[in-house]
Amino acid sequence: MYHPICPVDVRVINAVDGQRAVRDWLKGTHRLLVLASKSRCAELNLTPFFTALQGDGHAVQLYTAIAPNPTVDDVAALLARLKEEPFEPTAILAIGGGSCIDLGKACAALCGLPGQPTAASVREALADKAYVSDRPRPELIAMPTTAGTGSEVTRWATVWDPQEKRKLSIDHPDGYPSAAVIVPEWTVGMPALLTFSTGLDALAHAMEAFWAVNRNPLSQELAIAAVTKIRDALPAALADLGDRNARQEMALGSLMAGMAFSQTKTTACHSISYPLTMLHGIPHGFAAAITLSSVMRRNAEAVPEIARLEEVFYDAEGFDAWLEDTADGIASLSLSSFGVKEADLREICNLAFTPGHMDNNPVSFTQADVMEILHESL
Numbered sequence: 001m002y003h004p005i006c007p008v009d010v011r012v013i014n015a016v017d018g019q020r021a022v023r024d025w026l027k028g029t030h031r032l033l034v035l036a037s038k039s040r041c042a043e044l045n046l047t048p049f050f051t052a053l054q055g056d057g058h059a060v061q062l063y064t065a066i067a068p069n070p071t072v073d074d075v076a077a078l079l080a081r082l083k084e085e086p087f088e089p090t091a092i093l094a095i096g097g098g099s100c101i102d103l104g105k106a107c108a109a110l111c112g113l114p115g116q117p118t119a120a121s122v123r124e125a126l127a128d129k130a131y132v133s134d135r136p137r138p139e140l141i142a143m144p145t146t147a148g149t150g151s152e153v154t155r156w157a158t159v160w161d162p163q164e165k166r167k168l169s170i171d172h173p174d175g176y177p178s179a180a181v182i183v184p185e186w187t188v189g190m191p192a193l194l195t196f197s198t199g200l201d202a203l204a205h206a207m208e209a210f211w212a213v214n215r216n217p218l219s220q221e222l223a224i225a226a227v228t229k230i231r232d233a234l235p236a237a238l239a240d241l242g243d244r245n246a247r248q249e250m251a252l253g254s255l256m257a258g259m260a261f262s263q264t265k266t267t268a269c270h271s272i273s274y275p276l277t278m279l280h281g282i283p284h285g286f287a288a289a290i291t292l293s294s295v296m297r298r299n300a301e302a303v304p305e306i307a308r309l310e311e312v313f314y315d316a317e318g319f320d321a322w323l324e325d326t327a328d329g330i331a332s333l334s335l336s337s338f339g340v341k342e343a344d345l346r347e348i349c350n351l352a353f354t355p356g357h358m359d360n361n362p363v364s365f366t367q368a369d370v371m372e373i374l375h376e377s378l
């Protein structure tokens, strides 16, 4: 498997310089599609930024219907809107969390396809990898507003298919954003629950990159550095949502975790997370982190270096104690607290074997193993 080490032009920067960097990066004039939810536009006061982009000569089209966990319907709705206008973007600027950036990636991959976009045609295009072609795609610039997704430095996008109860993906070497502009101050004041769930997503990316079948020494060093930062910065950010230093550290931890798993892909925890999100609406980061402890324990037999991961949490009396202390008063990390019942576990288990993720786990799990892990997480 080839994975260049982050072919993305990455900046970690303040808001003023970040907006300037985007304007500098967009040389020439573009038909620029901006994806950002209404609430993000208001919270981050983005109107002057958009006005400046128009002043630079770009034709700017703002699309604000950003839903969590983009589905084939959400992608089709955006593509249909572009056809209707018509507006063929030459560049896309996604300002938001992982869902917004993934919608941008899906749009970049599919916006040149012929025909009227529908959920069925998007489903088919993803299944047939119709996005693999020589036609030029719009450039994608990602400005993440949470610290967790890593999507700004990976070539993959997740698109959900609720009808078929599955997660589809886009996976292509051209899927990387061209540029990622990370503004840690944009995450200052992010609510506790979102800080926690996105932070745990970053933690899962790092830990899974550390033990993945596709691990390598560089991804492991990036992963350990990310886990160490998140161990300290996530509890600090949760204790004081305005702590700028903790937010800066979380942004870096999330970025390093993203770079680590961009080379390795994720493993059993993410694989099991998809039906948890699809069937029970568990936020992605919680769904991924809920099985980390059970999976780590099993993987330690096959990957002796996991002792290094455990060591990171030594002063916190172990990973489980750290997670429990960090979650205290914010969320309960058990499946039952998200409404999952014992009778639901079989269906979750049946859908938990996501190709490319479960087979990237260093221990190969049977259905019985996954049922056991789900029971432990109940």
Ligand SMILES: [Zn+2]
Pocket: 149, 201, 205, 270, 284, 288
């Ligand atoms: Zn994730």
